[in-house]
Amino acid sequence: QVRLVQSGAEVKKPGSSVRVSCKASGGTSSSYAISWVRQAPGQGLEWMGMIIPKFATTDYTQKFQGRVTITADESTSTAYMELSSLRSEDTAVYYCNFFDSNSYHYWGQGTLVTVSP
Amino acid sequence: SYELTQPPSVSVSPGQTARITCSGDALPKQHAYWHQQKPGQAPVMVIYKDIERPSGIPERFSGSSSGTTVTLTISGVQPEDEADYYCQAAGTSGSYWMFGGGTKLTVL
Numbered sequence: 001q002v003r004l005v006q007s008g009a010e011v012k013k014p015g016s017s018v019r020v021s022c023k024a025s026g027g028t029s030s031s032y033a034i035s036w037v038r039q040a041p042g043q044g045l046e047w048m049g050m051i052i053p054k055f056a057t058t059d060y061t062q063k064f065q066g067r068v069t070i071t072a073d074e075s076t077s078t079a080y081m082e083l084s085s086l087r088s089e090d091t092a093v094y095y096c097n098f099f100d101s102n103s104y105h106y107w108g109q110g111t112l113v114t115v116s117p
Numbered sequence: 118s119y120e121l122t123q124p125p126s127v128s129v130s131p132g133q134t135a136r137i138t139c140s141g142d143a144l145p146k147q148h149a150y151w152h153q154q155k156p157g158q159a160p161v162m163v164i165y166k167d168i169e170r171p172s173g174i175p176e177r178f179s180g181s182s183s184g185t186t187v188t189l190t191i192s193g194v195q196p197e198d199e200a201d202y203y204c205q206a207a208g209t210s211g212s213y214w215m216f217g218g219g220t221k222l223t224v225l
Contacts, residue, residue, distance in 0.1 A: 035214055095160070107160050
């Protein structure tokens with residue numbers, strides 16, 4: 001069983017950046033991918049991008065290309081998502097999603113990022 | 118717009134069967150996953166690889182697939198099944214994921 005623990009809520013100014021972390025425990029000995037998914041208030045789930053830590057390869061959806069950077073530290077089984085040039089529309093709950101070699105998806109508890117002047 | 122299309126809402130009475138569909142061109146080539154999300158909570162996967170049920174998910178949850186449509190079926194719906202349900206699949210290139218717009222299941 002995989003457990004994902006994300007960093008705490010953030011309040012940011014427009015134009016600044018935010019970095020959210022996601023630490024995985026259990027199930028990290030084999031190959032896996034970590035995606036970042038966000039959910040604006042009252043809206044659905046939106047996939048932002050992912051990383052396969054074993055290969056350090058990343059893929060991003062076009063909407064966030066150039067503004068989002070996903071990294072991972074295999075030694076600590078921690079993934080990071082940094083979003084820059086924040087605007088009010090980036091106010092959302094950000095989830096990490098762990099996809100393992102058994103085709104299971106696990107979710108972190110979510111991190112609320114609020115962008116406000 | 119979404120590359121996976123779900124009905125915005127489905128309503129059923131307790132004990133009835135709820136069916137939530139998800140349509141998309143990628144579905145004949147890519148497995149679908151279903152996630153349940155209750156208010157204020159993180160999603161939880163309830164079906165993976167179209168038809169498989171993770172351990173701990175009640176047997177009343179099942180999945181099926183036919184062509185460009187996958188279906189989540191909840192047999193004998195319980196009040197606690199009221200939630201938003203999202204389908205997920207990889208894109209045709211396999212290098213990205215996408216979600217349907219979500220379906221709100223209301224238990225009358």
